[in-house]
Amino acid sequence: MIKFTIITLFPEAVEPYLKTSMMWKATEKSLAEFKLVNLRDFGLGPHKSVDDTPYGGGDGMLLRCEPVFAAIESVKEKDPDAKVILPTPVGEIWNQSTAREFAIDSGSRPAGPSPRAAGANSRAAALRNTPNQNTNSHYIILCPHYEGYDERILSIVDYKISLGKYVLTGGELPALIIIDSVVRLIPGVLGGEKSAEIESFSDGDNLEYPQYTRPEDFRGMKVPEVLLSGNHGEIAKWRDTHSGKV
Numbered sequence: 001m002i003k004f005t006i007i008t009l010f011p012e013a014v015e016p017y018l019k020t021s022m023m024w025k026a027t028e029k030s031l032a033e034f035k036l037v038n039l040r041d042f043g044l045g046p047h048k049s050v051d052d053t054p055y056g057g058g059d060g061m062l063l064r065c066e067p068v069f070a071a072i073e074s075v076k077e078k079d080p081d082a083k084v085i086l087p088t089p090v091g092e093i094w095n096q097s098t099a100r101e102f103a104i105d106s107g108s109r110p111a112g113p114s115p116r117a118a119g120a121n122s123r124a125a126a127l128r129n130t131p132n133q134n135t136n137s138h139y140i141i142l143c144p145h146y147e148g149y150d151e152r153i154l155s156i157v158d159y160k161i162s163l164g165k166y167v168l169t170g171g172e173l174p175a176l177i178i179i180d181s182v183v184r185l186i187p188g189v190l191g192g193e194k195s196a197e198i199e200s201f202s203d204g205d206n207l208e209y210p211q212y213t214r215p216e217d218f219r220g221m222k223v224p225e226v227l228l229s230g231n232h233g234e235i236a237k238w239r240d241t242h243s244g245k246v
Helices: 011-018 022-026 065-076 095-107 123-127 151-156 174-183 232-242
Strands: 003-006 032-038 083-093 137-142 161-162
Touching: 003 011, 003 065, 003 174, 011 022, 011 032, 011 174, 022 032, 022 174, 032 065, 032 232, 065 137, 065 151, 083 174, 095 174, 137 174
Parallel strands: 003 032, 003 137, 083 137, 083 161
Antiparallel strands: none
8 A cells, every 4th residue: 555645735635636536446445545634833933934035135025934843743653664755846857657656556664764864856766675575655745835845854855756857835736736646546545557657758758559449430530441350460550650758
């Protein structure tokens, strides 16, 4: 089983998605487990503050160290081996290959020294040791907010991950994207046995071939005849020809 603990200021924004479709199916089959931790519960003072103005001036607010460390440490008290993921623009770009590494057997946990401790930032360095240990994988995803976070928070982060060269309001959407892209690759989550093997990006930069269903003719747009022929050899050839690269 793979476990995700999401630390967020807005659990109500995350929970509905994790209870629908394939995420719900993975939970029902005991292939994945999701837990939400409200960062506000670890806030400071009577107002449960989690942010403050940056030293040196500037617009916006930053997540403070104290509530973030306290929230992560509360999870690690029960599972010291849990790894911390931070969606951040300075991280390694997330892709299908990376998602597959996290999903391998859904029972593997990166072994050896923490990539954070080793000063590693790349996926290759972070995941080079992923033996079958038949143990649960547990990832803590911290969802940043406001203008950013105190840089010292990176000292307890194992995987810095970027979804691309753009900025979002918070880390909840990146957290869901990371979770979805990993969980759907766990054997038993998707319907077809080879569903995840032949789709786009399953082999580097490949794009899946075009697909069609009924009706054969829709407003003059017809399904290619070869797909109706029943000739599996020709169909395979057509699909190979019409697969692409990005």
